[in-house]
Structure formats: structure tokens, C-alpha cells
Amino acid sequence: MNSVPTRFGPSSKSAPNVAIIGAGVIGLGIAWRLAAKGAAVTVFDRGAAGSGASHAAAGMLAACCEAEPGEDALVALGRESQARWPAFATELLKASGIDVELRTEGTLVVALTADDQARIHHHLAHQKKLGLPLEWISPAETRRREPHLAGKLAGAVWSPEDHQVDNRKLAAGLRIAAEAAGATIREHTPVKEISIAGGRADGVVLADGTKVEADVVVLAAGAWSRTIGGLTPDQRPPVRPIKGQMLSLKMDPAAPLMTHVIWAPGVYMVPRKDGRLIVGATVEEKAFDTSLTAGGLLTLLEAAWRTIPAIEELAIDEMWVGHRPGSRDDAPIVGPGPAQGLVYATGHHRNGILLAPVTVDAVARLVLEGTLEPAIRPFGIERFAPPRAAE
Numbered sequence: 523m524n525s526v527p528t529r530f531g532p533s534s535k536s537a538p539n540v541a542i543i544g545a546g547v548i549g550l551g552i553a554w555r556l557a558a559k560g561a562a563v564t565v566f567d568r569g570a571a572g573s574g575a576s577h578a579a580a581g582m583l584a585a586c587c588e589a590e591p592g593e594d595a596l597v598a599l600g601r602e603s604q605a606r607w608p609a610f611a612t613e614l615l616k617a618s619g620i621d622v623e624l625r626t627e628g629t630l631v632v633a634l635t636a637d638d639q640a641r642i643h644h645h646l647a648h649q650k651k652l653g654l655p656l657e658w659i660s661p662a663e664t665r666r667r668e669p670h671l672a673g674k675l676a677g678a679v680w681s682p683e684d685h686q687v688d689n690r691k692l693a694a695g696l697r698i699a700a701e702a703a704g705a706t707i708r709e710h711t712p713v714k715e716i717s718i719a720g721g722r723a724d725g726v727v728l729a730d731g732t733k734v735e736a737d738v739v740v741l742a743a744g745a746w747s748r749t750i751g752g753l754t755p756d757q758r759p760p761v762r763p764i765k766g767q768m769l770s771l772k773m774d775p776a777a778p779l780m781t782h783v784i785w786a787p788g789v790y791m792v793p794r795k796d797g798r799l800i801v802g803a804t805v806e807e808k809a810f811d812t813s814l815t816a817g818g819l820l821t822l823l824e825a826a827w828r829t830i831p832a833i834e835e836l837a838i839d840e841m842w843v844g845h846r847p848g849s850r851d852d853a854p855i856v857g858p859g860p861a862q863g864l865v866y867a868t869g870h871h872r873n874g875i876l877l878a879p880v881t882v883d884a885v886a887r888l889v890l891e892g893t894l895e896p897a898i899r900p901f902g903i904e905r906f907a908p909p910r911a912a913e
């Protein structure tokens with residue numbers, strides 16, 4: 523296994539002092555893992571812990587039906603993390619008392635028309651080549667599973683292993699677990715820059731100018747990761763915000779309109795145990811814009827209504843905007859950063875909830891043992907380095 527040039531490796535005697543920038547599920551999860559192994563951990567967030575994309579997400583663990591051509595390494599990472607989810611949820615329940623409500627009904631990717639069916643079949647052929655457990659089911663079988671689906675239906679892809687969790691409970695649970703393990707969480711404390719001295723990260727500088735020393739700095743600031751100073755522009759992770767508008771509706775928890783996660787053209791719907799139905803999401807290149815737009819919500823509601831007409835009776839519960847941390851190739855950036863003692867854990871784009879278990883385990887190993895788990899090797903920052911000019 524690779525030895526990694528962080529300051530701490532297997533030979534170091536004491537556990538490191540770690541500063542983590544960002545208290546989303548990635549930063550909090552890493553804090554939990556590191557603090558539980560004896561590291562002195564401080565997590566900084568410019569706002570409230572868990573209030574970024576980790577609050578905004580739908581919580582789908584969709585490694586299979588999201589699989590797209592050209593993303594084979596990412597699919598493998600997603601499957602690895604998906605496999606770790608049940609144990610991760612159980613461990614978190616023990617450590618925090620919070621049940622993240624891992625629901626295992628699976629996902630249906632619904633085709634309403636023959637056009638949808640043709641498009642879905644095209645994807646399915648590729649997904650099957652990757653060995654993913656997906657299966658086409660007839661309109662009758664689809665309706666048997668979800669009786670409230672629209673009258674006109676062409677069938678669906680059944681994905682039995684794409685589950686969901688409540689991401690807000692996940693962030694809350696990780697925070698409790700991290701603090702119980704000894705981590706300090708400093709909310710409303712923005713980091714201005716990473717301090718680099720002699721090619722090594724030696725702490726963070728806060729917005730008020732205070733320097734906080736650390737042996738290892740983990741950059742986990744989600745969509746904001748590129749805004750943290752101290753690094754040259756080409757050393758910063760190529761991450762940008764990808765805006766998503768979402769809303770939730772209120773179902774009767776005793777008689778929900780659906781129990782599976784449902785994907786349909788232009789929308790997905792995620793039913794929660796408490797009766798909330800999450801309806802998402804727009805995908806917009808609008809930087810850090812936080813506005814909810816009539817067009818965005820109309821598109822989502824119309825697509826949801828075409829799929830499950832009975833939603834028109836449901837009350838609106840909440841509407842919100844989040845920013846996915848999108849990297850240049852849509853895959854996360856996890857591994858050693860461009861200075862010793864600096865670790866990147868960012869760019870999780872639309873899959874940060876799915877990828878939380880594998881990311882936090884791998885980063886903890888990297889920091890404590892100096893080793894790079896095979897699962898994350900394809901996801902280092904070096905993949906974005908410009909090609910060397912011919913000599």
C-alpha cells in the first residue's frame with residue numbers, strides 16, 4: 523500500500539492534532555473517526571454544523587441507478603460505500619443515539635412513455651455490463667409496488683440495493699458522535715486560509731486573524747472548498763457550487779402515497795418515515811445563488827404530479843436551496859493535498875451522503891496510518907494536473 527506524505531505515518535508515536543475545515547457530513551464523519559482513535563480534533567464551520575449541502579440533500583444512496591457511462595471508478599466507490607452503510611448506521615446509532623432511518627425498500631426508475639423506456643433501456647444496458655443489480659419490470663409489476671403511479675406507465679427499472687437515509691439526522695448524529703469521542707466543533711468560526719510553512723500545512727488562520735496550529739489540516743468545506751485561502755489557485759481543489767432547489771410535501775405517515783424512492787423524468791421523490799416526501803432537485807450553474815424560483819419549483823412539482831397525480835392534494839412542508847460540491851469530473855477529491863499534512867475530502871457532488879462511510883474511513887486511515895485505501899486511489903487531486911509538455 524502507498525505511503526502517504528502526511529506528517530503522521532505508522533511510525534509516529536503520538537496521535538495528531540487535526541484541524542478540519544467544514545462541519546458537513548464529510549468533516550463531521552472524519553472528526554468522529556479520528557477522535558475515536560485518539561486524535562485531538564477541532565472542526566471549524568463558518569455557520570451551524572450540518573447546515574450546508576448535508577442539510578439540503580435527499581439522502582439517496584443511489585450507487586446503481588445513478589451509474590453513468592464514463593463513471594466506472596465512481597460507481598465502484600459508490601458500491602463500496604453502499605456496502606458499508608448498514609454497519610455505519612448501526613455504529614452511529616450506538617455512538618449518538620440517532621437513528622438515520624436507513625430505509626431498504628429500494629428504488630424504482632419509472633418510465634411513463636415509450637420514449638422514457640427507450641432512454642432507460644439504453645442506460646440499463648451499460649449498467650448491466652457493470653454487473654449492477656438492476657432489472658426491468660412490467661407496468662403491472664411497477665403498479666403493484668406503487669399503486670398511486672400515473673395511469674399511463676411504460677414500466678420501471680427496479681433497483682433493490684439503492685436505499686436512503688435521513689441526511690439531516692445523519693449530520694446531527696455525526697455531530698453528537700464526534701463530540702462524544704472528544705472532538706471540538708467551533709461553529710460560526712470561518713476559516714480564512716490554510717497556513718503553509720516550508721511546504722507543510724501547520725494550521726488554519728481564522729477570519730479574525732487568529733492562527734490555530736495543527737499537525738494535519740483536512741479541507742472538507744464542500745462547495746466552498748475553493749474559497750479557502752493559503753493555496754495558489756492551481757493548488758485549490760477544482761470544486762464549484764451546483765445549485766439545487768428542492769421541496770418537501772406532507773403525506774399521512776400512516777397512509778403514505780409511496781414507500782420506494784421513485785425516479786421519474788425530471789424529478790425524484792423520497793418518502794420519509796415521518797410522512798415528508800422530498801421532491802428534487804434542480805441542477806443549476808448559478809454559483810452561490812440561494813433564490814427559490816417559480817420556474818424551478820414549477821418544473822419539479824409538474825414532473826412529480828405527472829408521476830403521482832395524487833400529490834396535488836398534499837400540503838407543502840418546506841422549500842430550500844443547497845449547493846452540491848461539484849468537481850471537474852463529478853467525482854470526489856479525496857487524498858493528500860498539495861502540501862504535507864494537508865488532506866482533501868471534498869467534491870462529493872451529488873453523492874456525498876452515499877460516499878460518507880467510505881470517505882471518512884479512508885481519510886482517517888490516511889491521517890493516522892499514512893496509507894491510501896485502494897478504494898480512494900483513483901480520486902486524488904493529481905488527476906487534474908495539466909499534462910506535462912513533451913521534453
Ligand SMILES: Cc1cc2nc3c(=O)[nH]c(=O)nc-3n(C[C@H](O)[C@H](O)[C@H](O)COP(=O)(O)OP(=O)(O)OC[C@H]3O[C@@H](n4cnc5c(N)ncnc54)[C@H](O)[C@@H]3O)c2cc1C
Nearest residue numbers: 544546568574575576580582713744766844873874875876
Ligand atoms: C439539492 C441536493 C440534493 C442532494 N441529494 C443527495 C442525495 O440524495 N444523495 C447523496 O449522496 N448526496 C446528495 N447530495 C449531495 C450531498 O449533499 C453532498 O455531496 C454532501 O452533503 C457534501 O458534504 P460536505 O460535508 O462535503 O459538504 P457540506 O455539507 O456543504 O459542508 C461543508 C461545510 O463547510 C462549511 N464552510 C464553508 N466555508 C467555510 C469556511 N471558510 N470556514 C469554515 N467552514 C466553512 C459550510 O458552512 C458547510 O457547513 C445533494 C445535494 C444537494 C444540494
